[in-house]
Amino acid sequence: MLDLQKTISAFKTGDIRALSRLISLVESRDSESLYLMASLYKEGAKGSCLGITGPPGAGKSTLVDHLIQYRRSQGKTVGVLAIDPSSPFTGGAVLGDRIRMQQHAADAGVYIRSLGSRGAHGGLSVATRDLVRLYQAFGFDEIIVETVGVGQTELDIMQLADTTIVVMVPEAGDTIQTMKAGLTEIADLFIVNKSDRPGATAMVTALQQMIELGEGRVRVQEHDRQHRMIQTSPTGGEEDTIWHIDVLQTIATKNKGIEEVWSKVDAHRAWRVTHPEDVIEVQNRRDAEFAALATEHFGRWLQEQADSTALTHITTQLHAGTLNPYTAVEKLYTHIGLKS
Amino acid sequence: MLDLQKTISAFKTGDIRALSRLISLVESRDSESLYLMASLYKEGAKGSCLGITGPPGAGKSTLVDHLIQYRRSQGKTVGVLAIDPSSPFTGGAVLGDRIRMQQHAADAGVYIRSLGSRGAHGGLSVATRDLVRLYQAFGFDEIIVETVGVGQTELDIMQLADTTIVVMVPEAGDTIQTMKAGLTEIADLFIVNKSDRPGATAMVTALQQMIELGEGRVRVQEHDRQHRMIQTSPTGGEEDTIWHIDVLQTIATKNKGIEEVWSKVDAHRAWRVTHPEDVIEVQNRRDAEFAALATEHFGRWLQEQADSTALTHITTQLHAGTLNPYTAVEKLYTHIGLKS
Numbered sequence: 085m086l087d088l089q090k091t092i093s094a095f096k097t098g099d100i101r102a103l104s105r106l107i108s109l110v111e112s113r114d115s116e117s118l119y120l121m122a123s124l125y126k127e128g129a130k131g132s133c134l135g136i137t138g139p140p141g142a143g144k145s146t147l148v149d150h151l152i153q154y155r156r157s158q159g160k161t162v163g164v165l166a167i168d169p170s171s172p173f174t175g176g177a178v179l180g181d182r183i184r185m186q187q188h189a190a191d192a193g194v195y196i197r198s199l200g201s202r203g204a205h206g207g208l209s210v211a212t213r214d215l216v217r218l219y220q221a222f223g224f225d226e227i228i229v230e231t232v233g234v235g236q237t238e239l240d241i242m243q244l245a246d247t248t249i250v251v252m253v254p255e256a257g258d259t260i261q262t263m264k265a266g267l268t269e270i271a272d273l274f275i276v277n278k279s280d281r282p283g284a285t286a287m288v289t290a291l292q293q294m295i296e297l298g299e300g301r302v303r304v305q306e307h308d309r310q311h312r313m314i315q316t317s318p319t320g321g322e323e324d325t326i327w328h329i330d331v332l333q334t335i336a337t338k339n340k341g342i343e344e345v346w347s348k349v350d351a352h353r354a355w356r357v358t359h360p361e362d363v364i365e366v367q368n369r370r371d372a373e374f375a376a377l378a379t380e381h382f383g384r385w386l387q388e389q390a391d392s393t394a395l396t397h398i399t400t401q402l403h404a405g406t407l408n409p410y411t412a413v414e415k416l417y418t419h420i421g422l423k424s
Numbered sequence: 425m426l427d428l429q430k431t432i433s434a435f436k437t438g439d440i441r442a443l444s445r446l447i448s449l450v451e452s453r454d455s456e457s458l459y460l461m462a463s464l465y466k467e468g469a470k471g472s473c474l475g476i477t478g479p480p481g482a483g484k485s486t487l488v489d490h491l492i493q494y495r496r497s498q499g500k501t502v503g504v505l506a507i508d509p510s511s512p513f514t515g516g517a518v519l520g521d522r523i524r525m526q527q528h529a530a531d532a533g534v535y536i537r538s539l540g541s542r543g544a545h546g547g548l549s550v551a552t553r554d555l556v557r558l559y560q561a562f563g564f565d566e567i568i569v570e571t572v573g574v575g576q577t578e579l580d581i582m583q584l585a586d587t588t589i590v591v592m593v594p595e596a597g598d599t600i601q602t603m604k605a606g607l608t609e610i611a612d613l614f615i616v617n618k619s620d621r622p623g624a625t626a627m628v629t630a631l632q633q634m635i636e637l638g639e640g641r642v643r644v645q646e647h648d649r650q651h652r653m654i655q656t657s658p659t660g661g662e663e664d665t666i667w668h669i670d671v672l673q674t675i676a677t678k679n680k681g682i683e684e685v686w687s688k689v690d691a692h693r694a695w696r697v698t699h700p701e702d703v704i705e706v707q708n709r710r711d712a713e714f715a716a717l718a719t720e721h722f723g724r725w726l727q728e729q730a731d732s733t734a735l736t737h738i739t740t741q742l743h744a745g746t747l748n749p750y751t752a753v754e755k756l757y758t759h760i761g762l763k764s
Contacts, residue, residue: 122750235575367743374742374749375726381753382722385762386715402714403707409714410462413721420762422725 088116092123095222100195103222107197110214113207115384118377121214129220131163132353135245137231137238137270142251143277147336147345148230152194154342155226163224164196165215167208167231167241195224209240210376216244242270247352249345251275252291254283268298271329272352275345279333288331295329327355394419428456432463435562440535443562447537450554453547455724458717461554469560471503472693475585477571477578477610482591483617487676487685488570492534494682495566503564504536505555507548507571507581535564549580550716556584582610587692589685591615592631594623608638611669612692615685619673631671639666667695734759 086105094102110117134151136144145166152162188194199212212229219227229245231238242248250271274291276284330348334341389395398415401407407415417423426445434442450457474491476484485506492502528534539552552569559567569585571578582588590611614631616624670688674681729735738755741747747755757763 118750118753122748122754125748125750127745127748233575235573236577237575370742370749371739374739374752375723377749378726378753378756379719379723381757382762383715383719385757386718399711399714402710405467408462408465408467409710409717410458410465412714413458413717414462416718417721417725422722422760 088120092120095124098223100192103195103218104197106218107215110218111199111211113211113380113384115381115388117214118381121217124221125217126221129217131220131224131227132246133216133227133229133244134349135229135231135242135248135270136251137233137242137248138251138275139253139256140232142253142256143336144230144232144251147251147275147277147334147342148228149188150336150339150342151228151345152188153339154346156188156191156193160225161193161223162195162226162228163219163222164194164228164230165212165219166196166198167212167229167238168198168200195219207380208237209244210380212241213244213373239270246356247272247349249273249275249349251277252287253278254281254287256287268294268329272327273329273345273348274331275334275341276331277334277336279341280335280338284333288333291331295331299326299329325359327352327359428460432460435464438563440532443535443558444537446558447555450558451539451551453551453720453724455721455728457554458721461557464561465557466561469557471560471564471567472586473556473567473569473584474689475569475571475582475588475610476591477573477582477588478591478615479593479596480572482593482596483676484570484572484591487591487615487617487674487682488568489528490676490679490682491568491685492528493679494686496528496531496533500565501533501563502535502566502568503559503562504534504568504570505552505559506536506538507552507569507578508538508540535559547720548577549584550720552581553584553713579610586696587612587689589613589615589689591617592627593618594621594627596627608634608669612667613669613685613688614671615674615681616671617674617676619681620675620678624673628671628673635669635671639669665699667692667699
């Protein structure tokens with residue numbers, strides 16, 4: 085058993101083993117993790133979160149590897165979360181090239197942790213957000229969340245990053261076609277990695293065209309929004325309100341283009357400071373997070389009640405097929421006294 | 425407003441507009457949908473559910489089109505659910521080639537409905553299961569659930585099908601590499617569509633090798649399981665307990681191989697009847713469904729309580745940033761009296 089108070093104290097002194105233990109607790113999603121997060125949460129904690137996603141084989145790990153090296157050379161500490169939601173059946177995180185990142189193993193200023201889907205349907209993004217907060221509470225200067233793939237779960241996870249990079253390769257044209265909508269909406273920066281391969285320039289052009297289309301749409305929305313808000317805030321030109329998504333080229337294996345990536349990420353962070361989010365958007369996001377955590381906690385509560393008399397009564401009938409799952413839910417809510 | 429009792433009555437007489445309205449209600453996931461499902465649920469309802477998935481561009485819609493035609497020629501009614509979880513931002517179902525399926529529009533024995541992700545994180549598979557049950561209650565002989573893509577959400581959805589077909593194309597070798605684990609575990613049958621294209625035979629061989637590897641693993645597990653169960657049930661040879669996954673070739677655009685697909689699906693259904701699921705597995709699945717529905721209902725309850733005094737008190741502080749989301753959840757549970 086984990087002595088939680090003792091571990092939290094050690095965590096606060098910068099003990100990396102304590103961090104590791106608390107990550108496992110948060111990953112387990114049990115009731116104690118809620119208490120832990122409540123006690124460690126810091127409003128406006130430092131440590132910006134950089135999200136990196138893209139199709140498998142885009143060279144994300146190598147890129148992250150060099151992004152870490154660069155920040156370390158500046159004396160900054162880096163926490164990395166590598167998320168692999170693509171393996172729902174085997175569970176656990178199987179990231180083949182994770183081993184390469186072990187070159188940082190001897191460096192106390194770098195911490196890397198892998199996280200895989202464990203059948204936690206939709207719960208992976210909630211767990212990831214908590215872990216980013218845990219990294220922030222630990223005090224990392226830089227936090228990187230890397231996901232494999234460009235599916236729904238990956239897009240959900242990227243919502244929590246302050247800056248999101250989408251990594252493509254010259255020959256990934258097909259992926260653009262299928263993922264177009266999602267990718268442009270989450271990307272703050274595109275990278276065409278492996279750009280010494282044929283087709284890199286064509287890929288850059290394709291991405292730029294896609295961005296222009298997307299920005300045109302955003303500009304119209306933004307224009308509408310400003311028209312609505314003009315009475316309360318007459319400042320700010322139209323051009324100024326939109327972040328211009330760039331496309332950079334890198335060759336991660338040759339450490340090329342890394343400095344440019346960080347410099348663009350820093351520019352985006354500076355832009356965010358001068359362009360704070362809409363108050364309503366912030367509130368909506370807080371509401372959504374509260375609802376997600378509260379709902380997850382209900383699932384946990386339900387599991388902990390499995391052996392209680394009332395629940396056993398319901399599940400016995402459910403197992404026998406004499407009670408359908410919908411009526412079972414109605415019975416449960418009557419029992420716990422939560423009525424609409 | 426929908427007069428629910430009247431619509432349910434019309435639904436029971438086979439009114440297709442009533443079906444359409446009830447689908448919209450279930451899709452909306454509001455509290456009434458729980459009541460509706462409870463009142464329509466039939467244990468062991470007829471209408472087997474055939475799941476069809478595979479990467480975009482595999483020709484699934486054309487295939488489904490011809491699968492429908494074949495069953496219609498046998499006088500069977502068919503309900504189709506086309507799920508597109510790949511578009512989380514735009515919402516709604518945008519299935520470009522859905523129009524082609526309109527050729528069945530004049531046929532009262534075919535009903536096709538599209539369903540897209542509306543930010544219902546992880547809720548899409550719950551909604552799909554309900555809709556399959558609604559189709560069953562309506563009395564379709566054959567129910568087909570088609571998903572676009574092979575991500576986590578699609579794999580979750582395919583769990584509810586009685587028989588799952590994974591559709592590949594000759595040149596989809598890369599997809600196999602990345603999706604290997606998930607695909608072999610959900611597929612009861614593989615189809616190499618567009619098999620007049622080069623590489624079809626190589627693709628069939630690659631899939632067969634993958635299946636053999638997978639079956640080897642299952643056989644070991646099955647052997648272990650039988651050893652455990654030998655006291656209670658000494659019947660059944662080891663070979664007999666495993667379904668052998670086949671690889672069929674089709675050219676959907678030329679209506680080739682369709683009969684073989686149905687014949688293999690029928691064989692799988694017959695096999696399922698003689699190989700009922702493990703009692704524990706059935707109970708676990710029912711528990712999981714109950715937990716998913718009960719948890720979803722909590723989110724609904726929370727939303728309906730948004731304007732209640734207690735919740736307003738919490739969200740005001742949450743919005744102001746004076747209360748963190750974790751402590752907010754603790755406060756909520758104290759208020760509603762659900763303690764671990």
